[in-house]
Amino acid sequence: MRYLVGYSADQGGREALALGILLARSNGGDLVVCTILPETWGHPSMARVDAEYATFLEQHAKKALDKARAQVGKRVPAEFVSRSAPSAREGLFATAEDVSADCIVLGSARAARAGSFLEGSVTSSVLYSAPVPVALAPRGYAPGPRTQLRRVTCAFSAAPESGATVRAAARLCVVLKVPLRLTTFVVRDQQMYPSGVGYHAENMVSNQWRSQAMAAQKKIIATLPPKPPVTSSISDGKTWKAAFNSIPWKDGEMIAVGSSSLGPLLRVFLGSNAAKIVRNAPVPCIVLPRHGAAEAE
Amino acid sequence: MNGSPSLGARLLRKKPIEMLVGDTAGEDAGHGHLRRGITPFQLTMFGVGSTIGTGIFFVLAQTVPTAGPAVIISFIIAGIVAGLTALCYAEMASMIPVSGSSYSYAYATLGEGVAYFVASCLILEYGISASAVAVGWSGYLNKVIEIVFGHGLPAALLSAPLVADGYSLAFGGDGIINLPAVILVFMCCLLLIRGSKESAKANAIMVLIKMGVLAMFVLIAVTGFSASNLQPFAPFGFTGISSAAGTIFFTYVGLDAVSTAGEEVENPKRNLPLAIIAALIIVTSLYVLVAVTALGVQPAGEFAGQEAGLATILQNLTGHDWPALVLAAGAVISVFSVTLVVLYGQTRILFAMARDGMLPELFDRVNPRTMSPVACTIVVAIFVGAIAAFVPDAILWDLTSMGTLVAFIVVSTGVMILRRTRPDMQRGFRVPFYPVLPILSIVACCWLIFNLNPTVFKLFGVWLVFAAIFYFAYSARNSRLEKKAAAAAAARS
Numbered sequence: 001m002r003y004l005v006g007y008s009a010d011q012g013g014r015e016a017l018a019l020g021i022l023l024a025r026s027n028g029g030d031l032v033v034c035t036i037l038p039e040t041w042g043h044p045s046m047a048r049v050d051a052e053y054a055t056f057l058e059q060h061a062k063k064a065l066d067k068a069r070a071q072v073g074k075r076v077p078a079e080f081v082s083r084s085a086p087s088a089r090e091g092l093f094a095t096a097e098d099v100s101a102d103c104i105v106l107g108s109a110r111a112a113r114a115g116s117f118l119e120g121s122v123t124s125s126v127l128y129s130a131p132v133p134v135a136l137a138p139r140g141y142a143p144g145p146r147t148q149l150r151r152v153t154c155a156f157s158a159a160p161e162s163g164a165t166v167r168a169a170a171r172l173c174v175v176l177k178v179p180l181r182l183t184t185f186v187v188r189d190q191q192m193y194p195s196g197v198g199y200h201a202e203n204m205v206s207n208q209w210r211s212q213a214m215a216a217q218k219k220i221i222a223t224l225p226p227k228p229p230v231t232s233s234i235s236d237g238k239t240w241k242a243a244f245n246s247i248p249w250k251d252g253e254m255i256a257v258g259s260s261s262l263g264p265l266l267r268v269f270l271g272s273n274a275a276k277i278v279r280n281a282p283v284p285c286i287v288l289p290r291h292g293a294a295e296a297e
Numbered sequence: 298m299n300g301s302p303s304l305g306a307r308l309l310r311k312k313p314i315e316m317l318v319g320d321t322a323g324e325d326a327g328h329g330h331l332r333r334g335i336t337p338f339q340l341t342m343f344g345v346g347s348t349i350g351t352g353i354f355f356v357l358a359q360t361v362p363t364a365g366p367a368v369i370i371s372f373i374i375a376g377i378v379a380g381l382t383a384l385c386y387a388e389m390a391s392m393i394p395v396s397g398s399s400y401s402y403a404y405a406t407l408g409e410g411v412a413y414f415v416a417s418c419l420i421l422e423y424g425i426s427a428s429a430v431a432v433g434w435s436g437y438l439n440k441v442i443e444i445v446f447g448h449g450l451p452a453a454l455l456s457a458p459l460v461a462d463g464y465s466l467a468f469g470g471d472g473i474i475n476l477p478a479v480i481l482v483f484m485c486c487l488l489l490i491r492g493s494k495e496s497a498k499a500n501a502i503m504v505l506i507k508m509g510v511l512a513m514f515v516l517i518a519v520t521g522f523s524a525s526n527l528q529p530f531a532p533f534g535f536t537g538i539s540s541a542a543g544t545i546f547f548t549y550v551g552l553d554a555v556s557t558a559g560e561e562v563e564n565p566k567r568n569l570p571l572a573i574i575a576a577l578i579i580v581t582s583l584y585v586l587v588a589v590t591a592l593g594v595q596p597a598g599e600f601a602g603q604e605a606g607l608a609t610i611l612q613n614l615t616g617h618d619w620p621a622l623v624l625a626a627g628a629v630i631s632v633f634s635v636t637l638v639v640l641y642g643q644t645r646i647l648f649a650m651a652r653d654g655m656l657p658e659l660f661d662r663v664n665p666r667t668m669s670p671v672a673c674t675i676v677v678a679i680f681v682g683a684i685a686a687f688v689p690d691a692i693l694w695d696l697t698s699m700g701t702l703v704a705f706i707v708v709s710t711g712v713m714i715l716r717r718t719r720p721d722m723q724r725g726f727r728v729p730f731y732p733v734l735p736i737l738s739i740v741a742c743c744w745l746i747f748n749l750n751p752t753v754f755k756l757f758g759v760w761l762v763f764a765a766i767f768y769f770a771y772s773a774r775n776s777r778l779e780k781k782a783a784a785a786a787a788a789r790s
Contacts, residue, residue, distance in 0.1 A: 194343035198396030
């Protein structure tokens, strides 16, 4: 696997790179660390203002990439590039195509709570159109030097299109040589006040959803190939955060979420539930592109 | 089918209480459930909030022609009966702390047959009352539009194509569809599908709006009060009064919101009856005040067929538009919330039934995206919307009262049966003056039922026959208890 890390010379960039290193190290992949620069006007100008700006950018990129180089060291094979593009998103996608990257790795905006992810302007544009899976490092992500990827948990919604996501996650697990865990989120809805049918009525709905999800997991697991090993789980709680806390997470675990069925085929498109998962996950996330229903069969 | 239980066994089989409790246990059932701790004041507001709005804004047009000014007495009678039944309801709810309303209580104690019967009555109490309220809402919405834009919606879009001629249904009139009512039902449906629920805070705001507009009505109307309008006080005698009381009973639907909170309120022995009685006193006094002042302003003969009655009265009295506009707008907002509460109740009752296998699996399917029972909500909205669109409200009100009264009779009977068969079971709240109170409650409900219009009995009978056919064709075979029985039989042989 080849991972394209969208690098910037700040904490978010370092965290993204840390995740990239962990991923590449786990399955013998390699890294392409890329800094995107604004485009400059290529023609000569009065007083060379633009040329000066271009030189500044070049130096900035060099400094940034030097930092990245120092962080990577000799742990994984890596390539360091900078690219000028009208927008960070376009630059990343073009680079991903050039180096035929299998996954784009990005960091979190600084407004996120420690340990969670929040999309910034670049990530959010990438999350609505990336052609390859996007891995996201939460704020403050710092894996130990020997941490390896140990498991991928796939968020399974029990909706028809969710089967394709599970299969894609299973293929990913085969490549990464880690086991797969399915989990379905049971986020207990607020109870209606007042209510003529008792003040626990929403638990009835949630419990039904829980058993429905367990049945759906069993069904999908039966259709999966023997590799990778699959376990199932239910994340049950009053809020998304509480649901995440209700199941154990390993050091070196990732959660995989699928793209919304509203988005275009073979592109990443963050749905409303996926966005909640991404923002509340205590571990890095990988958002998989949408696979068609035909592929699900 | 070999080894399948007999009809009697099917009708009498009961759902184990542990099974019921398990269905509604929270995610942390094992680790000590965090109590919500509803305060008695909040609980009273729940009662007031879900009760006012179900009828006071529209019911005068319906009942003053039947009872004359004596409708005031009808309000008090209906209130007392509602209070008696609410107390019985509270004992049942505190004994079997599960969701699903009287359907679940009946299933646990009186057997599947009675539970199914109660459920068919509850569909009238919730589903039909949602339709009736939506119809009333459309009158007030039209009033708002009329005052703001100078002319209302075309009549063809405001009323049902069916008309009630002395309660028998016939085609006629100038209506095609009651469009605002349909729109209201579908707006509520969308909210429920999205999973957004009315909160205790929203309820408090609604209660303030409702009490505010009703207080405004009373204060303005009292200035035009003329005692001569109250003469003759009871032109149709006691028959008129009791007949109106039967219809009015429906305006007290929603008091169950208090009764079902047995598990949630601290010290239910004291707070539950306190909240029920406090809510009842607030609601009844407001109703009576509104009725007295309305009758003092407008001669009894003018009430019949008056849509958006309270607003129209204010308009005629003051000669200004704004008091009527404020009142109509308040009604539009608060009745919206009542419709939401009632529709919610209906969807969850059907959901509980489907979980027990009494209804097709469609009704308890939870949508993965919204994690709410979308299919069930849509089906309910289509039915409630269709009834609101095409059936006139006069019949709906009486049907609602019928269903509610019958369900309450079953609950009151259940309280007495359980005191005999399960005296040991723990009760968070016990009905005072046992056995006088439950008996009184049953007698009072029966009396109100027999005063309802005979056509309603016919409709109710038809509905029950439909329900029974469905029960024997589907529910009896697919009940979750049936599968359990079959498994047990297989294990024995």
